[in-house]
Amino acid sequence: MHIDIAGLPPERIVFETSPLAELGLALHALSEPGHHPGLHGWVTATAASLEPDLADRLSEAEFLWRNTFSDVFLPFAGVRGGGGRAGATLAEDLDILDGLDDERFVAAALEFTCTSTYGTGAPSPLSDSRTRTRALDMAAARGPKQVEFSRRLLHDPDSVRGWVRRLFEDCDQAFFAGTWERARIQLTADARHKTEVLRHKGTAAAMGAVSAALSLDEEAGRISVDKLTEGRTDATGTGLTLIPTTFGWPHLSVLHAPGWRPVIHYPVHRPELPSPASVELLQLRMEALAHPMRMRICRNLARSPYTTGELADSHGITPPEVSRHLALLKRAGLVTTRRRGRYVLHSLDLTAVARLGSDFLEGVLR
Incomplete structure (x- = not known):
């Protein structure tokens, strides 16, 4: 993914x-712990x-x-003629959300219903019958x-927008106000x-300080985001x-909808979290x-260091x-090598393997 x-x-x-934006990721964490x-x-x-x-x-x-993160949580990026600034409070952010026009609100809310058209600048489902039917x-x-939600949204967007605002306000009263007060300082x-x-x-x-997944090609004037998308x-x-978030790790989100201000939503660094x-390297x-x-060789190396000759035998x-x-295996960072006298011993890097998943680690140790 690139940002020019x-x-x-x-x-x-x-x-x-x-x-x-923080409320959106808090809700995501509640739904997908x-x-x-x-x-x-x-x-x-x-x-x-x-x-x-x-x-x-x-x-x-x-x-x-x-499943992912709707752009309705970043409305400042989509308000036409707006200043591109987020609110200082949830109430201010919700006022900005109210300023998002119906076409953009509906398209963003239905992003994961009609994903194949949202990022292409397709006609609004409010005005185009084919897009509406597809949604x-x-x-x-x-x-x-x-x-049911999609039908209500397409039939009467104003009432659904009011319903969504009240939902977010009730979340604020129920749990988010205290959560935000603690997160805001960091x-x-x-x-x-x-x-x-x-x-x-x-x-x-600055991009390097945000995430190891961000890099800048200064000659091309392009930020690259290392994502599988x-x-x-x-x-x-x-x-x-x-926009930093305390709830986001390991997600690094990029808003790149046509006509919207680009936004990078990144998790704040914590020493106990591994770098992505x-x-x-994953590939x-x-x-x-x-x-x-190579799977069988990993099984040997997970238990004890082996020489090349021992593995061959x-x-x-x-x-x-x-x-x-x-x-x-070495090129992938999964095997380490050390010399003992005239022998070269190979070992599996269990820390690297564990980051791939516990099922694989348990499989090679079984």
Whole structure:
């Protein structure tokens, strides 16, 4: 994914906080706690404290945040003629959301119902019958709740917008006000620090400080985002906003809808969290482990260091064949090598393997 910033002055790149964006990711964590094991305590306590009525209403609209993150949580980026600034409070953010026109609100709310058209600048389902029919057809594949919500939204967007605002206000009263008050201090400090890095060290350093998944090609004037998704957007006419979140890890989200201001929504760094592996490294590791012989070699190396000759004898293949398999495993960062006297011993890096998943680790140790 790429964001074009050629000729964009550094002052048009801003770091801000957004209570509504943080609420969106808090709701996502409540719906998908498996994505966020570090938030287990908060999720358990918050879910247990929800009144049944609020829990039911959240279930009605959870497709806005469960599987991914709707752009309705970043309305400042889509208000036509707006200043591109987020609100300082949730009430201010919701006022900005009210300023988002119906076409953009409906398209963003239905993003995950009609995903194949949202990013292409297709006609609004409010005015185009084919887009409307497609949205309802795709909603039908996702269950009756999403069909009913989509029908109401397309028939009477004003009433649904009022319903959504009241839902978010009730979340604020029920649990989010205290959550935001605690998170706001850390997020404000992070945004201030990144702004100082941008001001004194430049855009490349600021992007590196945000995430190892961001890089700047200064010659091309392009920010690259290392994600398993395709997309391109242009910030040269609008500017670029970066929003930190305490709930987001491991997600790094990029708003790149046509006509909207590009936004990078990134998790604040915590020392206990691992740095993200690049998509290239992930691909190397998956390819390295796809061969049955390399899987068997990993099983040996998970238990004890082995020499190349020992592995060859164990599997009935030649030492050069073992060396070729080991070279691929080393290139993927899964095997380490150390010398003991005249012997070279190979070991499996269990930490690296564990990050690929417990099922694989348990399989090679079984």
